[in-house]
Amino acid sequence: MKRKIIIALAPTGGWGKGENNLVQSKDIAADVIRCAKAGAVVVHMHARDEEGKLTTDLTAFNKAVQTIKDSCDIILEASTGGLSEFIAAERILPTENPHAQMGSLNIGSLNFGDEVYKNSLKDVRFWIKALSERGVKPSLEIFDSGNMETAIHLINEGLISTPCNFSFIFDVKWGMPFHPSILAYLIEKVPQNSNWGALLIGSTSFTNHIEAARAGARILRVGFEDSYRYNGKVASNNAELVRALRAELESAGFSIATTNEARDILLK
DSSP states (O other): OOOEEEEEEOOOOTTOSSTTOOOSHHHHHHHHHHHHHHTOOEEEEOOBOTTSOBOSOOHHHHHHHHHHHHHOOOEEEEOOOSSOOOOHHHHTGGGGSTTEEEEEEEOOOEEETTEEEOOOHHHHHHHHHHHHHHTOEEEEEESSHHHHHHHHHHHHTTSSOSSOEEEEEEOOTTSOOOOHHHHHHHHHHSOTTOEEEEEETTOSSSHHHHHHHHHTOSEEEEBTTTBSEETTEEOSSHHHHHHHHHHHHHHTTOEEOOHHHHHHHHOO
16 A cells, blocks of 8 residues: 655745745635645644734734635644744744644754744743643654754653654754754654654755655645745745645655545544
């Protein structure tokens, strides 16, 4: 049987307008709906205003989510991340959306380009508690090997239940690069029956996506938040990226999970 791969989507880049990046809630919703038809079954969304800036006002976010859910069946992963000065209680606000079934959980801090991405352990514990109270499954975002050690510590403390979902985030500037030895180390640490996925920031092809799939990834993510380039092309929209990744996965012998199959895998 062909192994099922879950295609996740992160539709909006953090730079605002330009390079075909969509910022208006109606445009984001329409693009996500097209991506769902193309095979994406998870959407990772930040709360942004109609100019594309991170915000604690959930009006545009909730509007986009409702439009999406009215038109297609896709799992919402509400983001608690992004470079901002928001406090922990503000960053967790998107997970209040009633459609949120998953929420990103940034496990540690790191230099993020010229900025510092702050995720203190105190805040991580706060987010874990909030996600648990809301019945939202955390996606453990791993930006470097030390994050994995922290995640395992929190699991051993009993704060995070297994099976759980890991998102290995590669190639953020000053985060961990995509490298077979690093990937092998991370995989070795994943608890039994848990899932992991790969995010390739700034990728220009799907080579490493396919390599991750062959190494056992259950989730692969594409979208303008990660990269709008692939195979020598510049994507005009996210659906183009989803279709292209799907074609390469199927050519490599994998099949694409449906939304219900993804729920069975990710939400157990």
